[in-house]
Amino acid sequence: MRYDFVVIGNSAGGIGCVEAIREKDRESSVLVISAEKYHAYSRALIPYYLDGKIDFERMYYRPPDFYEKMNVDTKLGVKAVGIDVEAKKVLLESGESVEYDKLLIATGGKPFIPPMEGLAEQSNVFTFLKMDDVLAVEKAIKDAKRVVVLGGGIIGLMASEVLAKKGLEVKVVELADRVLAPVVDEITSRRVEKKFEEHGVEIILNNTIAKVVGDERVEKVVLRDGRELETDMLIVAVGVVPNVEIVKDTPIKVNRGIVVNRKMETSVKDVYACGDCAEIYDFIFGANRVLPLWPTAYTGGRIAGFNMLGEEREYTLATSMNAMHFFDYYIINAGLNVPNDSEEFEVIYKQEGDSYRKFALKDGRIAGFIIAGKMERAGIFLRLMEEEIDVSPFKDKLLKDDFGYIDIPEPIRWELLEEKVKLGVVREI
DSSP states (O other): OEEEEEEEOOSHHHHHHHHHHHHHOSSSOEEEEESSOSOSBOGGGHHHHHTTSSOGGGGBOSOTTHHHHTTOEEEETOOEEEEETTTTEEEETTSOEEEEEEEEEOOOEEEOOOOOBTOSSOTTEEOOSSHHHHHHHHHHGGGOSEEEEEOOSHHHHHHHHHHHHTTOEEEEEOSSSSTTTTTSOHHHHHHHHHHHHHTTOEEEOSOOEEEEEOSSSOOEEEETTSOEEEOSEEEEOSOEEEOOGGGTTSSOOBSSSEEOOTTOBOSSTTEEEOGGGEEEEETTTTEEEEOOOHHHHHHHHHHHHHHHTTOOOOOOOOOOEEEEEETTEEEEEEEOOOOTTOSSSEEEEEEETTEEEEEEEETTEEEEEEEESOOTTHHHHHHHHHTTOBOGGGGGGGGOTTOOGGGSOHHHHHHHHHHHHHHHHHOOO
């Protein structure tokens, strides 16, 4: 069968695309293909499910009849393995193929598994990215007392926090000299490390797993420095890489991810990409790069959907942004992760108790910020960054815990507030 629109991927990007198409067009044929068998669910909620804070059904972020209401056909639990861009066909693992007029690739990311001697198909080795991962971990922890987590990034720390709350002895092994190194600065990293240590989680830095010992099950791991850690489980959370296997042997341009322009178009006509599998334009960085973020994937999917319909839209405000918390310590960061001793940027920051604020300014404009501890009104800083406002006249006020619109000079303040009212009409966010 031939479809007007085919979407490969059933997470944020795919759903954003479907909803954009159906806002303008209720009649065209749409097919969603997903290797996962589940209805659209939020991967961001995986730790909350394992922690017992939400039940399984609340993982789904669209109602059960979503596809029916959207008049969308689905092939869930069916893996797409290739694309014939000349014949405009998606090739399925079953041997079948599906024809398309316009195609969106939203295949997301996949866990990166570094080489480790002895790592095979042991039953107690897990990743922590998808629904099946968390269900397997949930089952395994019933008989576990000790766990080693390889990776001190966001995913690894989220898994570690939940497992520690479950009463397991948790050791985190991180290759860098601090946790969250690509995401936040050293001051924030040390604050997070302290929170984990206060809750009994051992953080092992400047190290990695050289060898895994055990046949059917991992019994212990040997670190690069020779230290041995006995464990009942190994969770590998080193990072996520773009899942671009489907475009192998096609003319679709790939760097780290599938390269797209601001319309989410790939280098091949009628083929679009978004989300963790794509490289999109970062307005702060000034170039394309992989931005594995849920809101970015969803908005990218919407932009793609509108352009697939012939309604031109561009994604101009994507950049790195994270909102996270560990043991009730909250952090929001956006833009560039700039060290405090940078010569290229003007860096201002303030530490007071649990509160930490930092801003990196270039030519008077915010290029990056970190807010930790108190979270009030953090959205204002993102607005100032997006609008490229010169904050020089009031930069010292940015460090106030209660910073608000009242601290912004009146002409700029009213301009921002008026734009905020029109935001949903004039641009995608």
